[in-house]
Structure formats: C-alpha cells, structure tokens
Amino acid sequence: MSAEQDLIQALEKVVELDPQNASIRTQLAELLLKAGNGPEALKHVQFLLNERPDHRAALNLAVHACELAGDHAKAGAYKRMAEALGSQLIDGFSSTPVTEQTKVQENSPDGLQFIDREKTQEQMELIPPPGLDKWRVDGSTLRLSDVAGLENVKRRLQLSFLGPLQSQDLREAFGQTTQGGLLLYGPPGCGKTFLAKAVAGELGAGFLNVAISEVMDMWYGNSEKFMHEAFEAARFQKPCVLFFDEVDALARKRSSFTGQVGRSLVNQLLAEMDGVNSKNDGVYILAATNHPWDLDSAVRRPGRLDRILFVSPPDAEARVAIAQRTMAKIPHEQIDFKWIGDNTDGFSGADMAHLSKSAAEFALAESMKSGRVCPVVQRHFKQALKDVRPSMRSWFDSARNYALFSNQGGEYDDLLEYMKTRRMV
Ligand SMILES: Nc1ncnc2c1ncn2[C@@H]1O[C@H](COP(=O)(O)OP(=O)(O)OP(=O)(O)O)[C@@H](O)[C@H]1O
Ligand SMILES: [Mg+2]
Known part of the structure; x- marks a missing residue:
C-alpha cells in the first residue's frame, strides 16, 4: 500500500473517532481528491458544509470534487458560493496547507528543532485574539525517545497523560476526559522543560512556553490580561501544549500572597483552566515546578493540574x-x-x-x-x-520533609520511593 493510502486510512480512522474534527476531515478530503476519489472526497466535504455552509476550504474542495465527478453544474454552484464569500478559488485543490510541519531549523539549542507551524484554513479564518504576537507557538520535533534514560518517568507519563490523550477509545472505556493538566516537579535542571517539549512533539502539538516569574514582573498589574492572552493564543493555535514554567511563582498558596494581584491572578488561571464550554479542547496544559508543595490546592483540583509526575535526576x-x-x-x-x-x-x-x-x-x-x-x-x-559538584542536595534536603509528612493521598510517592532506593530517607 502506498504511503498516501496509508495516510488516508489513518485519517479515516481519526475522522471516525472524532467526526467533528474539521481540519482532519478537510485534510482527508484533499488527499482523496489527490488520489482521484471524487465521490468519497465529496462525502466528507458535504459533511463539512452541513456543519458550516461558509467553510471556504470545503467549498473550494467541493468545486474540484464535482468537476472530477463530471458534475459541472454543481461545481459551478459551489464556485459561485465560494466567490460570494470572497474566497479566491485556488488552482488545484491544495487550498488548505493543513499542519504541514516543515522548515526545520538545524542545530537549534537542546537538540530541539523548532518549526514554523502553518495554520489550517479554519484557523486562518478565525480572528486572531489580541496580544497574539507576544505568544510564539513553536513546533517541537523532540520526542520521548530523545529523553535519555528515565524509563520510569516516561512510562508514567505515557500511562497518566499521553496514553489517554492519544486513545479516545481507552479514554471512553475508563471514563477519562482530556481535561486537566500535568504538573512536572523535581530538582532543578533535571529535564522538566525538556520533557514538556517532548510531550508536545509526541502529540504533534505546538509548544507555548510561559515563564511565569518573568512575565509576572513584566506584567505587574496587568497579569490577568496576560494570562487570558496566553490561553487565547494557545486556543487559536491548537493543538498546543501550554507550558507554565515555574508555576509555583504564580500559584503559591493564595494565603501567602500579600497583595490582591496574586490572588486574582490565581483566580484567572483557574477560570481559564476550567475552560467554559470545553474551549480548551486541543490545549494541553503542562506545568513545572521545583516546589509543588507551595502550590495552591485549588490549582491541583480535578480538571486542573490534577496529575503530578516526579521528574527524577538523570540516571x-x-x-x-x-x-x-x-x-x-x-x-x-x-x-x-x-x-x-x-x-x-x-x-x-x-x-x-x-x-x-x-x-x-x-x-x-x-x-x-x-x-x-x-x-x-x-x-x-x-x-x-x-x-564541579552535584547541586541537588539542598533540594532533596527540603523535599524530604514534604515527602515524609505532607504526602496526603500519596502524591509524592514516587519521590519518596526514589529517595528510599537511594537511602536518602
Ligand atoms: N533525560 C535527559 N535526556 C537528555 N537530556 C536531558 C535529560 N535530562 C536533562 N537533560 C538536559 O539537561 C538540561 C536541563 O534540563 P531542563 O532545562 O529541562 O531542566 P528543568 O528540570 O526544566 O530545570 P529547571 O528546574 O531549572 O527549570 C537540558 O538542557 C537537557 O538537554
Ligand atoms: Mg525548566
């Protein structure tokens, strides 16, 4: 079977599992057209137009599909509709440069190869949210296989986060949702950011890195707006991993904030994470901290940063x-x-x-x-x-007490286990 047919089959499966996924359906229709299968392409295009009659990419594809099937009258009708909407009909049917991830920059730092992500037709039709230019979303070509060692961490990541996201069947069978995010914690310099980028790579999602402490300084007094903008930028460019680095700076226990600013910022984060009407679909929230114990418990509730993963030092x-x-x-x-x-x-x-x-x-x-x-x-x-001396001792010294005495619900079990096997407790 050719690579193109393989891809068609794969996309057909995705569309079957996720019928409302317009961008995949568009991509599938386009591939079917390229393969000369006009009637099948038209089926998908009509589905798209039923949902959204002004879907320009679908209209363009419909013209070509009808022409391919020899139905010139219908092709003409679709063409007039497309023109009425101000859509320039593009020669050939490649009118939707859907998620083509190219332009790999070689030798970027950290073995990362960031790529300029192209938007789907549908995303191009949305009105960009304000502040978008501040939030650069990159594509990450890092994969979990680039993360050396850490087999335990990768297994748990797969089980608790990636697996459920990647398999709708499994998710439904176990009553899971894609809501909520994952909190990575551990000593400094041990690959939390690196892992988050690898997760983005695994999900084929963009990566938006929000370093909280910097942005809080920069945006003092304006932080809620910034938080909203970051979420909107990720939603606009989904699928996207929205990564909050040093999240403890933002979400320290609310009681330890003196000013009103911090409190309302945490509230804004909570509201955005709750994502009214599941507008966070396709936005994967990851966060990292060296001090998970400083986090507000409200941030850790179900549907928010409800999963936690210890990123152990490199083996x-x-x-x-x-x-x-x-x-x-x-x-x-x-x-x-x-x-x-x-x-x-x-x-x-x-x-x-x-x-x-x-x-x-x-x-x-x-x-x-x-x-x-x-x-x-x-x-x-x-x-x-x-x-050069190892730098993590002081982190483990302070983590010990939390692992031993603040381990309600076993959330620090993996940390404790690690410390036990290394006779640190
Ligand atoms: N398992 C690993 N495989 C390959 N490289 C790794 C691994 N762990 C860490 N690194 C490398 O170590 C460096 C530090 O990792 P990273 O910046 O992700 O740490 P961090 O946990 O986010 O640190 P901080 O808490 O200071 O933000 C990275 O440049 C990364 O290349
Ligand atoms: Mg980091």
Whole structure:
C-alpha cells in the first residue's frame, strides 16, 4: 500500500473517532481528491458544509470534487458560493496547507528543532485574539525517545497523560476526559522543560512556553490580561501544549500572597483552566515546578493540574547522553563516556552540562598555551570532576520533609520511593 493510502486510512480512522474534527476531515478530503476519489472526497466535504455552509476550504474542495465527478453544474454552484464569500478559488485543490510541519531549523539549542507551524484554513479564518504576537507557538520535533534514560518517568507519563490523550477509545472505556493538566516537579535542571517539549512533539502539538516569574514582573498589574492572552493564543493555535514554567511563582498558596494581584491572578488561571464550554479542547496544559508543595490546592483540583509526575535526576544512561550532547560540537577524542556516567552519580542535567563545559575550558586553556587545538580528552573530564559538584542536595534536603509528612493521598510517592532506593530517607 502506498504511503498516501496509508495516510488516508489513518485519517479515516481519526475522522471516525472524532467526526467533528474539521481540519482532519478537510485534510482527508484533499488527499482523496489527490488520489482521484471524487465521490468519497465529496462525502466528507458535504459533511463539512452541513456543519458550516461558509467553510471556504470545503467549498473550494467541493468545486474540484464535482468537476472530477463530471458534475459541472454543481461545481459551478459551489464556485459561485465560494466567490460570494470572497474566497479566491485556488488552482488545484491544495487550498488548505493543513499542519504541514516543515522548515526545520538545524542545530537549534537542546537538540530541539523548532518549526514554523502553518495554520489550517479554519484557523486562518478565525480572528486572531489580541496580544497574539507576544505568544510564539513553536513546533517541537523532540520526542520521548530523545529523553535519555528515565524509563520510569516516561512510562508514567505515557500511562497518566499521553496514553489517554492519544486513545479516545481507552479514554471512553475508563471514563477519562482530556481535561486537566500535568504538573512536572523535581530538582532543578533535571529535564522538566525538556520533557514538556517532548510531550508536545509526541502529540504533534505546538509548544507555548510561559515563564511565569518573568512575565509576572513584566506584567505587574496587568497579569490577568496576560494570562487570558496566553490561553487565547494557545486556543487559536491548537493543538498546543501550554507550558507554565515555574508555576509555583504564580500559584503559591493564595494565603501567602500579600497583595490582591496574586490572588486574582490565581483566580484567572483557574477560570481559564476550567475552560467554559470545553474551549480548551486541543490545549494541553503542562506545568513545572521545583516546589509543588507551595502550590495552591485549588490549582491541583480535578480538571486542573490534577496529575503530578516526579521528574527524577538523570540516571547513568541519561548522564552519558547529556555529556555526549554537550560535547557534540566541541572537538574531543577518546572519551570514555560510560566512565563519566558511572562517576557522576547525583549530578543533574544542568550539572552534567556544566561538567562538560568545564572540561572544554581545560582543553581550551591548553590550546591557548600550546597554540594548537587540543581536543577534550578523558583527563579534562577527570580534572573537571574535581571542581564541579552535584547541586541537588539542598533540594532533596527540603523535599524530604514534604515527602515524609505532607504526602496526603500519596502524591509524592514516587519521590519518596526514589529517595528510599537511594537511602536518602
Ligand atoms: N533525560 C535527559 N535526556 C537528555 N537530556 C536531558 C535529560 N535530562 C536533562 N537533560 C538536559 O539537561 C538540561 C536541563 O534540563 P531542563 O532545562 O529541562 O531542566 P528543568 O528540570 O526544566 O530545570 P529547571 O528546574 O531549572 O527549570 C537540558 O538542557 C537537557 O538537554
Ligand atoms: Mg525548566
């Protein structure tokens, strides 16, 4: 079977599961037309027009489908309707550049390849919400397979978040909804942001990163408006992962806020997350924090950030991958990465990046002294290891009490388990 037919079949399944998904149906009709199957394409186009008679992309496709079927009178009628709506009929039927994810930028930081996402015809017809230009939504080509090690974390992520989102059948069988979001927590520099981008990649969704602490400063007194705009931008460009980084800055326990500003901002977040009339369909809310215990309990209620996942420090395999990635663009030779992985227990992802950079600095100093390029070798890592210390101890020191004494409902079980296996409690 050709790749095109494979795609047609896959889209047919999606349309069967999600009949109201206009953008997929449009894409399917377009593919069917390309494959020369006018009658089948017309079926989908008519479904779209029944739902929305002024659907311009569907009208354009209808013209071509009728022409393909030899029904010129009907084609003419659709054409007049399209023209009355001010739609320019486009030669060929490729009038809807639906979710084509191209323009990959090479060598972007973090192994990420951000792409300019094209909008569906339907999205192009919507009126852009105010403030949209401030909120850049990127496509992420990172996948979970790019996240090294952390098998436990990935399994739980799949089970509690991705699985239900990806399978409507399963969701219905278990009475789950797609409402609500996922809170990633753990020590700093251990891949929370990285994982969130990988989730966006897995879902084929855009990625909108909202760093709360910065934006709160920037928007002091104007924060509710900003919060609303960020949600609107994600809704406008769905499917989209809306990622709130450092969410604790925003949603610290309301009682610990002195001013009215913080309180009303939390309320705005709650209202947006509740998404009246499920307007958050296709918006996946993820948040990250190093201090989940500081979060307002209202933010953690069902339908809001109701799932929580401990992102543990990188294991040896992940540490190797991080060191390799950092060294990728630096001249190096004969480095025993496995040895490095084995000798960096307790290092975070950020510590590993720091270690590699420090090794590179030793090599650079040698190069400057000798006047020729000295690549980074094992010895430089050994030198660097004397300087760079793991940074997560203080985080675990403070997390211990919460894991032991504030673990209502077992929400910190995975943290506790991790600390137990490492004899930290
Ligand atoms: N499992 C992993 N596989 C590959 N790279 C990783 C992994 N974990 C961390 N990294 C790398 O470590 C760096 C730090 O990760 P990231 O910024 O996602 O941490 P974070 O948990 O969001 O930190 P913070 O709490 O400071 O925001 C990233 O640049 C990422 O490349
Ligand atoms: Mg982060």
